[in-house]
Every structure is written in C-alpha cells, then in structure tokens.
Amino acid sequence: MKQDPASRPAPSLAPEHHWAAAAGLIRPALRPVGTTGADGSGPLVPARNGAAGQPIVRPGPAGLAIVYVLPGRGFDVVVGVDHLLAWGVGADEVHAAAIANLGSWSSGAAWEDEVDGHRRVVWSDAGEGLDAARILLAEVRARLATDLGHARRILVGLPERHLLVAAALVDDDDDFAASFADYVADRARAADEPIDDRVFELIDGELVALEPSPEG
Numbered sequence: 001m002k003q004d005p006a007s008r009p010a011p012s013l014a015p016e017h018h019w020a021a022a023a024g025l026i027r028p029a030l031r032p033v034g035t036t037g038a039d040g041s042g043p044l045v046p047a048r049n050g051a052a053g054q055p056i057v058r059p060g061p062a063g064l065a066i067v068y069v070l071p072g073r074g075f076d077v078v079v080g081v082d083h084l085l086a087w088g089v090g091a092d093e094v095h096a097a098a099i100a101n102l103g104s105w106s107s108g109a110a111w112e113d114e115v116d117g118h119r120r121v122v123w124s125d126a127g128e129g130l131d132a133a134r135i136l137l138a139e140v141r142a143r144l145a146t147d148l149g150h151a152r153r154i155l156v157g158l159p160e161r162h163l164l165v166a167a168a169l170v171d172d173d174d175d176f177a178a179s180f181a182d183y184v185a186d187r188a189r190a191a192d193e194p195i196d197d198r199v200f201e202l203i204d205g206e207l208v209a210l211e212p213s214p215e216g
Contacts, residue, residue, distance in 0.1 A: 015070050016077065019087035026079065027105075028066050028098040028133045029161060030195050031057070035065035037080075040091025044081050053080035056091055061135065061207040062200055064158070068098050069129075076129065099136065106134050113147075119176055122147055123165040132158045132195055141205050154202040155210065157184035160191030166202070181210075 015022035037057030038044070046053065055078045060066040069076035079094060087094075105128070114121045122144065124131040134140045135158060144166050148154045151168030155177065158164060167180050181199045188197035199210040 159188035
C-alpha cells in the first residue's frame with residue numbers, strides 16, 4: 001500500500017538531518033580493533049561526489065572501537081561526519097546521547113543466568129543490537145562484579161554485537177576457562193557482525209584483555 005506523503009516526516013525533520021529527532025534514537029555499537037574513522041575533534045570535511053562520509057569512531061575499552069548508529073528498517077545507519085555537520089553538534093554530544101539511550105534500554109533489558117555448581121554464567125542476547133554495548137555502562141560492569149564477585153576472576157566475552165557473556169572463574173577450574181574461550185571464538189567466527197574473539201577480564205570495574213596463563 002502506498003504511503004500517504006503527509007504521513008512521512010519532512011526531510012529536515014528526519015533523524016539523519018535533525019538532531020532533535022536523532023538524539024533520542026542514536027545508540028553506540030562496538031566494532032573490532034583497528035576500525036578507523038574520524039574522532040570528530042578536528043575540522044569536519046563533508047563527503048564529496050556522493051561518497052559516504054567517514055564514520056565517527058571513539059576509542060573503546062580494551063582496544064575496541066565505538067561507533068554510533070541510527071536504527072532503521074532492516075539496517076542501521078552508521079553516524080558519520082556528514083551527520084555532525086547536519087546536526088550542528090560535536091562528537092561528545094553524540095556520545096553522551098548514545099550512552100544515555102543505551103542506559104535507558106539496558107535498565108529494562110533481561111539477563112539470562114545459568115548456575116552449575118561453582119560455575120555461573122550470565123549473558124545478554126536480546127537481539128536488538130545493544131547487547132555487547134552494555135559493557136560500556138558502569139552500572140552493568142558493577143552488576144557483573146556483584147553477581148560474579150565470588151570468583152577469582154570474571155571473564156567477559158564480546159564475540160558479536162548481539163551477545164555479551166560473562167562467567168565466574170574460580171580457582172583450579174582452567175578447563176572451564178578454556179571452554180569459555182572456545183565458545184567465544186566460535187561465536188565470533190560464526191557471527192554476521194563479529195566484534196572480538198578474545199576473552200576479557202573485568203578488573204576493578206574495567207575491561208582488560210585476558211592475561212594468558214604461564215603454561216599457555
């Protein structure tokens with residue numbers, strides 16, 4: 001059925017063109033180490049000849065990259081330099097709005113939980129593209145530290161955009177650590193939107209790369 005033109009927003013009011021419309025929709029997404037783009041701090045140069053503008057990329061935890069997306073029908077639009085020029089805002093304002101939107105979503109999103117003896121795994125896989133990005137929230141890292149704090153170490157996997165998985169690693173359970181690492185690597189290899197096949201640790205509320213064992 002043909003859409004009534006009167007029901008469509010004017011181009012100037014669409015999120016791609018108007019910050020007031022975009023501010024409540026924009027969200028962060030994690031990308032692999034080495035993702036390049038513009039940090040938005042220097043002079044902004046618009047794209048030419050119809051080419052896509054450089055994406056806005058911010059350094060994330062443990063060497064990962066943060067980009068910003070606007071959700072669309074069937075795909076997301078990655079925020080780039082041309083968006084900042086159209087909106088008249090800076091990268092810091094975009095980041096603040098994206099993290100605030102992520103926090104609002106995360107506060108009502110469910111966690112899954114599985115316990116097997118001294119082993120406990122919690123994960124987020126709501127499938128809305130925000131699961132892995134939850135690790136950016138201080139309140140999420142604090143929750144994981146509380147829920148899994150009985151363990152010697154807290155392992156975290158971010159294999160793909162739709163999954164954040166964390167596990168409690170107690171003493172003398174290196175087999176579980178190896179199984180966890182294999183699972184994360186397998187999910188990353190099979191993912192449509194992979195992030196990282198490494199395992200991370202949550203240490204003092206911050207995400208760091210897992211230190212290999214002396215035997216490894």
